Amino acid sequence: MGFTAAVAMGAIVPFLVPMFAAQFLLGSTAPMPLGKTLGAALLIFFTGVGMMVLTNLFGDRHATFLILLGLIxxxxxVAQLSGKGGPAIFLVQVVAIMVPLIGILNKDLANSILSILVTGILGGTLLMWLAHAVIPEPPSTRAVATSATVRSPSYRRALANTAILLVAVAACLINDQLSAALVIPITVASLLGQLDLSASGRVAIGLVIVNLSGGILASVAYSILTLRPSLFSIFLIVLAVTLILGGRAAAASKDAKMFAGALTTFLILFGLGVSPVPGSAAESFATRIVFVGAALIYALLLAVLLWPRSETRERQAS
Incomplete structure (x- = not known):
């Protein structure tokens, strides 16, 4: 519903509302309380405002700008690794990636980025509450659901993740293709949030394949849409794919984060395909999937090289 409504209203970034809604819904089996929802919305909003200010002040001073982005x-x-913040932290990362890239690579779109963020936050929040109202979670499921474990963060791993993401953002800042620039660092951030220190090589490769499948599904979905372009077709396509990926992402399993990442990739790529942003049409779909695959492999290889070895051995031993 959120995706179709965004396209119908001519949203410049149609994937934002459904992505916010999906993150809120996957973050908890119960609807977020009003206070917590407002807190998350304000955090995302003020992050967007702050990133706009930083982009305007330091966007032409690349070294200083990248240092400030790195700190954010x-x-x-650190918050993710300590188990704090829930889905709001990933959304803050997405905003901190989107706003600088849009602000530097697309000046016309930069002027409306704040209204785009507000629409995304409000729309995602309303869809979350609507979903819980229409299809409430069974009380038994809520009872067995466990909250995120708060743990001591690994500052060395957080620093390594920051370096990996910052290189991806820096590379995209010199790329004049907005669609490619958006999807690469968001994919990197998503994968870094899914990786586990104790994961085997086979699990890590499976992680890359499942995330890449989200991009492939987006390409197939867009090809189907071109055969019968309509809002109803968009609704059915997004419903079918998100039932497949979202159903696995909502399950209480170790693979849930993996399929949530694939869902995020699908929403972004398919959203860019139907977006009115110049240069985001179907002819670059194959290129964007290549970029997604390269971003996944890049993040995985750099994580293997830069993550603290001692922590990996301790986690595997435990």
Whole structure:
């Protein structure tokens, strides 16, 4: 519903509302309380405002700008690794990636980025409450659901993740293709949030394949849409794919984060395909999937090289 409504209203970034809604819904089996929802919304909103200010002040001073971005990404990764913040932290990362890239690579779109963020936050929040009202979670499921474990963060791992993401953002800042620039660092941030220190090589490769499948599904979905372009077709396509990926992402399993990442990739790529942003049409779909695959492999290889070895051995031993 959120995706179709965004396209119908001519939203410049149609994937934002459904992505916010999906993150809120996957973050908890119960609807977020009003106070917590407002807190998350305000955090995302003020992050967007702050990133706009930083982009306007330091966007032409690349070294200083990248240092400031690195500090923001570092604190986000510390919060993620400590189990705090829930889905709001990933959304803050997405905003801290989107706003600088849009602000530098697309000046016309930069003027409306604040209204785009507000629409995304409000729309995602309303969809979350609507979903819980229409299809409430069974009380038994809520009872067995466990909250996120708060643990001591690994500052060395957070620093490594920051370096990996910052290189991806820096590379995209010199790329004049907005669609490619958006999807690469968001994919990197998503994968870094899914990786586990104790994961085997086979699990890590499976992680890359499942995330890449989200991009492939987006390409197939867009090809189907071109055969019968309509809002109803968009609704059916997004419903079918998100039932497949979202159903696995909502399950109480170790693979849930993996499929949530694939869902995020699908929403972004398919959203860019139907977006009115110049240069985001179907002819670059194959290129964007290549970029997604390269971003996944890049993040995985750099994580293997830069993550603290001692922590990996301790986690595997435990």
């Amino acid at each position: 990404y570092f604190f986000c990764f």
